[in-house]
Amino acid sequence: MSGQLATHPARPSGLIIAGGLIGTAVVAVALNAIVAVTAHAAGASDDFQPLQPSAYAPLSVLGVLAAAVAWAIIRACSAHPARLLRTLVPAILIVSLIPDIMVGISDSRPGTSWGAVIALMVMHVVVAAVAISAYQRLLPLPATRD
Secondary structure, eight states: OHHHHHHSOOOOOHHHHHHHHHHHHHHHHHHHHHHHHHHHHTTOOTTOGGGSHHHHHHHHHHHHHHHHHHHHHHHHHOSSHHHHHHHHHHHHHHHHHHHHHHHHHHOOSTTOOHHHHHHHHHHHHHHHHHHHHHHHHHSOOOSSOO
């Protein structure tokens, strides 16, 4: 019986999932605000638009929601969702950092510095960490699909 519970975790109700996603987005935005404030305090320019709330807040929410959709699809369709996500999540996170690195290399945006770019990269990691933690509770993964 316990083996069956391990391969078929309970799924929270739709209302709990929706509330959890809202909470996840709020936490991701709040933590990214702390990253931005810290970066500015450490010398990142206020002119660097990606560290402004109008830029990072909607993108943080979009990241949380897009990742939730992908997580749910993989959870529903993959024969080995946990194994697949252990590979995909780090790969996608690394790919998401490439545009940030390109911003740092190009130095074409006002206020660009490597400190600001690193803060932007930390924001990606924050969203991923908050989202993964939440999805493990909201949409637990079966070890394998029967």
